[in-house]
Amino acid sequence: MASFTPSDVDLAAKFTQFLKDSDCQNQYSEERLRLLEAEQASSWDSKARLEASDVEREAAAIVRTIREMERDDPTLFGNQAGESIPDSETRDMGGQFLTNRSRIQESKIYSIAREMPKGGHLHIHFNSELHPNILLQQAKDMDTMFIRSIRPLLGKDDLDETEVVFNVLPVGTKSSNVFALNYNSDHGDTNSNPWMKFKDFCVEFRQKFKSDPLDWVRSKAALSEDDVYRQSQTLNGVWARFNQGTRCFKGLLNYESVFRWYISAAIDSMIEDKIMYAELRPMLLDKTIPSDDGLQQLCHSDQMNIIVEEVSKKKKDLEAKGQLELFPFGLKIIYCTPRSIPKPRMTTEMLDCIRLKLAYPDLICGFDLVGAEDRPNSISYYRDELLAFVKTCESLGIKIPFLFHAGETLLDTGGSKDPENSNLFDVVLLNSKRIGHGYSILKHPKLVEEFKKKRICIELCPVSNELLNLCRNIKQHPYPAMLQQGLECTVNSDNPALFSSTLSYEFYQVMVGSTTMSLHGWRQLAEWSIVHSCLNEDQKEEALGYWRQRWDEFCVWIVKKFGPVAKEAEV
Numbered sequence: 155m156a157s158f159t160p161s162d163v164d165l166a167a168k169f170t171q172f173l174k175d176s177d178c179q180n181q182y183s184e185e186r187l188r189l190l191e192a193e194q195a196s197s198w199d200s201k202a203r204l205e206a207s208d209v210e211r212e213a214a215a216i217v218r219t220i221r222e223m224e225r226d227d228p229t230l231f232g233n234q235a236g237e238s239i240p241d242s243e244t245r246d247m248g249g250q251f252l253t254n255r256s257r258i259q260e261s262k263i264y265s266i267a268r269e270m271p272k273g274g275h276l277h278i279h280f281n282s283e284l285h286p287n288i289l290l291q292q293a294k295d296m297d298t299m300f301i302r303s304i305r306p307l308l309g310k311d312d313l314d315e316t317e318v319v320f321n322v323l324p325v326g327t328k329s330s331n332v333f334a335l336n337y338n339s340d341h342g343d344t345n346s347n348p349w350m351k352f353k354d355f356c357v358e359f360r361q362k363f364k365s366d367p368l369d370w371v372r373s374k375a376a377l378s379e380d381d382v383y384r385q386s387q388t389l390n391g392v393w394a395r396f397n398q399g400t401r402c403f404k405g406l407l408n409y410e411s412v413f414r415w416y417i418s419a420a421i422d423s424m425i426e427d428k429i430m431y432a433e434l435r436p437m438l439l440d441k442t443i444p445s446d447d448g449l450q451q452l453c454h455s456d457q458m459n460i461i462v463e464e465v466s467k468k469k470k471d472l473e474a475k476g477q478l479e480l481f482p483f484g485l486k487i488i489y490c491t492p493r494s495i496p497k498p499r500m501t502t503e504m505l506d507c508i509r510l511k512l513a514y515p516d517l518i519c520g521f522d523l524v525g526a527e528d529r530p531n532s533i534s535y536y537r538d539e540l541l542a543f544v545k546t547c548e549s550l551g552i553k554i555p556f557l558f559h560a561g562e563t564l565l566d567t568g569g570s571k572d573p574e575n576s577n578l579f580d581v582v583l584l585n586s587k588r589i590g591h592g593y594s595i596l597k598h599p600k601l602v603e604e605f606k607k608k609r610i611c612i613e614l615c616p617v618s619n620e621l622l623n624l625c626r627n628i629k630q631h632p633y634p635a636m637l638q639q640g641l642e643c644t645v646n647s648d649n650p651a652l653f654s655s656t657l658s659y660e661f662y663q664v665m666v667g668s669t670t671m672s673l674h675g676w677r678q679l680a681e682w683s684i685v686h687s688c689l690n691e692d693q694k695e696e697a698l699g700y701w702r703q704r705w706d707e708f709c710v711w712i713v714k715k716f717g718p719v720a721k722e723a724e725v
């Protein structure tokens with residue numbers, strides 16, 4: 155209880171007097187400024203901010219102005235705060251990626267993201283760099299390309315429900331009929347032949363369903379808006395759908411001529427996306443790919459030889475055009491195997507990886523376990539094998555760093571019911587050089603400290619995390635907090651063909667997903683993609699040199715091209 159009750163007039167007068175207390179107000183403002191400055195000084199991008207040239211600062215201001223202009227622009231997104239319910243054309247900037255994708259293509263920030271020199275691409279699954287279009291165009295005319303469905307395709311429902319895979323088989327292989335009532339898809343049944351020649355399939359599909367078979371296969375490969383965001387979707391459901399997509403892709407590209415062509419086309423597509431180097435992750439549990447006639451099988455060494463040959467051809471082409479700086483270091487390969495296999499199989503996988511490293515020391519650069527993390531096994535399940543792998547490598551004088559997928563989960567229990575099985579503990583103990591995703595790392599403040607001490611880099615895959623239902627949109631993704639905690643990160647597209655994404659889209663997403671992201675942040679992320687790569691120290695220096703030159707040109711380009719637009723927006 156107050157000791158006395160002032161009159162209304164006295165109360166108002168007192169309040170008015172304190173409203174003019176400039177000492178108190180100034181002190182508050184100073185303290186606020188101190189807090190702001192303290193946060194900015196310790197900010198993850200402060201180095202890039204401090205080192206920024208004048209033109210870089212100007213470019214950063216322009217990018218910020220344009221981003222905020224596009225947030226409100228009714229022709230792009232236009233979601234303004236207010237009581238009236240927006241019309242059906244209104245979108246949120248930084249809302250659902252697949253829903254916004256066509257708007258993003260119209261955006262200036264996206265056109266800037268496309269021009270951005272991105273450094274290295276450190277997390278991309280081998281089969282999903284390129285869109286299925288070209289793969290299907292090639293497959294449809296082959297006499298040796300076969301398709302298998304997990305059920306007969308009798309009606310529309312079957313088209314929706316089935317899964318299809320592809321394989322290259324010798325010309326004489328008997329072709330089955332996927333559209334027949336008695337079609338038996340059972341691979342294991344010796345009386346059944348589940349494969350139908352894809353050429354025949356296309357003809358019959360067109361007749362029966364009066365639509366384009368290639369469009370239908372495309373829809374089976376890439377994830378759709380409905381697959382990702384529909385109300386009844388579940389985490390396991392979207393993963394199962396995603397795994398169907400990866401299996402569908404596999405046979406379309408894993409045969410000799412396309413595998414060879416793919417390396418060169420993948421590099422072209424990376425150069426187009428302003429990427430100067432990449433570490434690709436093939437699934438090497440599969441030991442062979444067929445030759446085009448389906449009569450021979452190419453082993454890992456044959457496949458690695460193709461990669462080495464195609465990379466060196468590409469380098470020669472670039473050199474002849476005086477453009478070697480666009481992709482000077484070629485590719486490296488991260489050996490991937492699933493986390494679902496039994497221990498003896500894991501031992502075989504590790505021995506295969508070591509043998510490949512010994513044969514291709516400059517090509518093989520790491521070892522990774524892949525597959526949904528909410529399913530067995532956790533990394534610690536393979537403790538003995540992983541420790542033996544480290545010791546064996548040491549004894550041979552070779553280095554195969556771990557580049558594990560980890561923390562790509564909301565449950566964070568390593569596929570069990572027990573949080574103590576989180577893979578994030580093991581990646582620290584096993585000295586993982588980088589980890590893929592790391593989405594759940596902020597649940598472990600002690601591990602964050604360890605990551606910082608050991609400089610374990612996190613390969614962010616923002617679109618992947620949204621499409622595999624860890625978050626609903628980029629604004630919900632924890633990357634701004636991860637960066638602000640001092641975790642060093644890179645930006646990656648994981649499975650661009652399945653996610654209808656590219657690295658440019660990913661950089662667009664991180665720019666619009668947080669108001670604290672800026673051109674300076676982009677710069678830091680790109681630099682880390684070189685610093686944390688598996689290139690050697692000399693190559694890193696060289697790469698940073700090329701990259702800085704291109705970055706400076708990029709900043710000048712932004713100012714020249716978008717400066718006038720940003721000025722207009724300000725008045």
Ligand SMILES: O=c1[nH]cnc2c1ncn2[C@@H]1O[C@H](CO)[C@@H](O)[C@H]1O
Pocket residue numbers: 279280281397400436437490524525526527559562618648649
């Ligand atoms: O984001 C991911 N997390 C874990 N595993 C993945 C991810 N993306 C792809 N794969 C796995 O890598 C193999 C080759 O593409 C596939 O088995 C796929 O499931």
